[in-house]
Amino acid sequence: MARYLMVDFGSTFTKLVAVDTEVGDIIGTASHFTTVATDITIGYEKALERLHQKIGDVRFDKIIGCSSAAGGLKMAAIGLVEELTLEAAKRVCLGAGAKVDLAFSHHLTNGDIQKIIDNKIDIILLCGGTDGGNSECVLYNQMMLAKHQIKIPIIYAGNKSCHDEIIPIIKEYGLNEFICENVMPRLNVLNIDSARDKIREVFLKNIIVAKGIKKIESQIDKVILPTPESVLRAARLLADGYVHEQGLGEIVLVDIGGATTDMYSICSNSAKRSDVIIKGLEEPYAKRTVEGDLGMRYSALGVLKSLTAEEIKTINLDEGVDLEKELVFRSENVDNVPENEHQVHIDRIMGRICTSKAMSRHVGKMEEMYTPMGMLYNQYGKDLSKIDYVIGTGGVLVHNQDPVKILNALEYNVKYPLELRPVKPKYLIDKDYILASMGLLAEIDPSLALKIMKKHIIPAN
Amino acid sequence: MKTIVIGVIGADVHAVGNKIIEFVLKKEGYNVVNIGVLSSQEDFINAAIETNADLILVSSLYGQGEIDCRGMRDKCVEAGIPNIPMFVGGNVVVGKQNFDEVRERFTKMGFNKVYAPGTPIERTLPDIKEVLGE
Numbered sequence: 001m002a003r004y005l006m007v008d009f010g011s012t013f014t015k016l017v018a019v020d021t022e023v024g025d026i027i028g029t030a031s032h033f034t035t036v037a038t039d040i041t042i043g044y045e046k047a048l049e050r051l052h053q054k055i056g057d058v059r060f061d062k063i064i065g066c067s068s069a070a071g072g073l074k075m076a077a078i079g080l081v082e083e084l085t086l087e088a089a090k091r092v093c094l095g096a097g098a099k100v101d102l103a104f105s106h107h108l109t110n111g112d113i114q115k116i117i118d119n120k121i122d123i124i125l126l127c128g129g130t131d132g133g134n135s136e137c138v139l140y141n142q143m144m145l146a147k148h149q150i151k152i153p154i155i156y157a158g159n160k161s162c163h164d165e166i167i168p169i170i171k172e173y174g175l176n177e178f179i180c181e182n183v184m185p186r187l188n189v190l191n192i193d194s195a196r197d198k199i200r201e202v203f204l205k206n207i208i209v210a211k212g213i214k215k216i217e218s219q220i221d222k223v224i225l226p227t228p229e230s231v232l233r234a235a236r237l238l239a240d241g242y243v244h245e246q247g248l249g250e251i252v253l254v255d256i257g258g259a260t261t262d263m264y265s266i267c268s269n270s271a272k273r274s275d276v277i278i279k280g281l282e283e284p285y286a287k288r289t290v291e292g293d294l295g296m297r298y299s300a301l302g303v304l305k306s307l308t309a310e311e312i313k314t315i316n317l318d319e320g321v322d323l324e325k326e327l328v329f330r331s332e333n334v335d336n337v338p339e340n341e342h343q344v345h346i347d348r349i350m351g352r353i354c355t356s357k358a359m360s361r362h363v364g365k366m367e368e369m370y371t372p373m374g375m376l377y378n379q380y381g382k383d384l385s386k387i388d389y390v391i392g393t394g395g396v397l398v399h400n401q402d403p404v405k406i407l408n409a410l411e412y413n414v415k416y417p418l419e420l421r422p423v424k425p426k427y428l429i430d431k432d433y434i435l436a437s438m439g440l441l442a443e444i445d446p447s448l449a450l451k452i453m454k455k456h457i458i459p460a461n
Numbered sequence: 462m463k464t465i466v467i468g469v470i471g472a473d474v475h476a477v478g479n480k481i482i483e484f485v486l487k488k489e490g491y492n493v494v495n496i497g498v499l500s501s502q503e504d505f506i507n508a509a510i511e512t513n514a515d516l517i518l519v520s521s522l523y524g525q526g527e528i529d530c531r532g533m534r535d536k537c538v539e540a541g542i543p544n545i546p547m548f549v550g551g552n553v554v555v556g557k558q559n560f561d562e563v564r565e566r567f568t569k570m571g572f573n574k575v576y577a578p579g580t581p582i583e584r585t586l587p588d589i590k591e592v593l594g595e
Binding site for chain 2: 132135277
């Protein structure tokens with residue numbers, strides 16, 4: 001038997017989940033404000049103290065952590081054509097648990113470089129050209145980064161044919177640059193793994209040191225993943241199953257936070273109907289998108305901006321609220337916790353907007369084509385219409401009396417006839433906030449992590 | 462190895478000829494980037510930029526090719542590949558028309574070679590080799 005402690009250093013809370021392999025379940029959870037601005041160990045020790053108060057003075061065989069503290073992982077993606085290598089680069093960043101703060105296609109300008117510096121980007125992903133394809137643009141961009149003496153870690157995942165020219169540039173300019181496989185080796189073929197592993201490596205070696213998170217490793221064994229990647233791994237395990245323990249099948253996961261709304265889908269991208277032709281870049285089996293402008297508090301104004309004047313008016317009339325006033329109030333009072341029925345109602349409306357907009361941007365879309373053989377459809381992106389389960393996590397969902405009323409905003413709706421949204425899925429809720437921790441536990445004991453998730457992630461109604 | 466982008470333009474789903482063209486060109490030793498049926502002008506151009514293609518080969522069999530191909534050369538100019546050779550072939554216009562006139566119209570649109578209905582891909586190989594400088 002063994003006892004493990006999983007620690008999720010979030011942007012707001014440091015969350016602890018303790019597991020006992022003999023009991024085969026969670027034995028305790030605790031949390032405390034994250035204290036990365038001063039000393040990350042303080043918040044951790046406070047949370048640990050609370051945990052010990054609950055479960056006694058247990059010793060842990062292993063303590064591992066994941067982190068999205070201190071702004072998470074901010075990346076800049078650089079590609080050639082917007083719909084091709086740039087899109088591939090963005091998907092790699094998101095799949096690695098990063099936020100894509102900046103995205104550039106074609107040749108970089110001096111202004112673009114300045115933006116990279118001003119935005120305090122953590123890692124740059126430099127792509128462009130299929131293997132043997134265009135090399136001029138990616139070499140130009142490499143030289144731009146070199147000439148401006150960019151000290152930010154760069155990951156080169158572009159045209160393989162340029163390696164021999166890139167290596168001398170790295171040496172000459174003393175760049176902090178790593179070379180890995182092309183994110184798009186052939187047209188519309190997506191190759192995530194190599195670049196994603198390199199991003200994680202750089203995150204663990206450089207970024208958490210720079211952000212003062214590494215310090216915690218004097219107290220715990222290791223920080224092993226960015227939090228969103230840990231969640232992605234948990235979702236994948238929950239969908240796929242492990243050896244004899246069955247998974248749930250194809251799933252969608254929504255995480256509505258204070259600053260962002262994350263959407264995950266674990267499903268293949270095969271065509272699910274006979275009248276479509278799949279177009280565009282290959283879709284990852286485990287796909288994550290992050291909406292930096294959709295969130296319940298820090299991004300409340302982003303939510304407002306995402307709506308048209310007509311949409312705002314409709315909501316105001318239907319729900320009897322003044323949406324603009326409410327959203328401005330929340331963006332100015334980010335620690336606001338709903339206290340009465342009216343505030344819960346507003347949070348529910350916001351949650352529905354975040355869910356619906358995030359789904360619109362995540363889900364595959366159809367494009368109608370009138371042909372001599374009748375109407376045909378081009379499908380861009382993933383068809384989620386046959387998804388079995390939708391799982392919700394994040395404060396607004398976990399604390400709401402009726403989370404389904406928020407989650408079902410992502411369902412298929414006649415308002416969006418060309419979006420391949422889930423049709424009548426079953427809804428589950430991550431009541432105890434365990435997804436990130438279970439992604440960590442999966443690194444040690446996947447079958448136990450799966451069992452615990454199946455037990456604690458419960459029907460939402 | 463020279464790279465050729467092939468595909469069927471517009472709302473056209475004729476896939477058989479497209480596969481034959483891919484097969485023959487691959488056998489000739491070309492790197493063939495096949496973007497398939499129902500492809501837009503942008504799909505051809507984006508593929509050509511990203512793969513650094515040497516030639517774009519447009520197929521159309523359903524008669525609406527003339528509408529689908531209009532403005533494609535201008536878009537290439539805009540996208541930074543103004544001089545890329547473009548060939549077109551198939552049943553590119555509606556009904557039976559004098560092919561010399563058809564060829565002239567497509568040449569004006571910026572296509573380097575225009576092939577009459579029923580031209581086998583093998584017959585185009587000398588032109589391909591010539592334009593690729595082989």
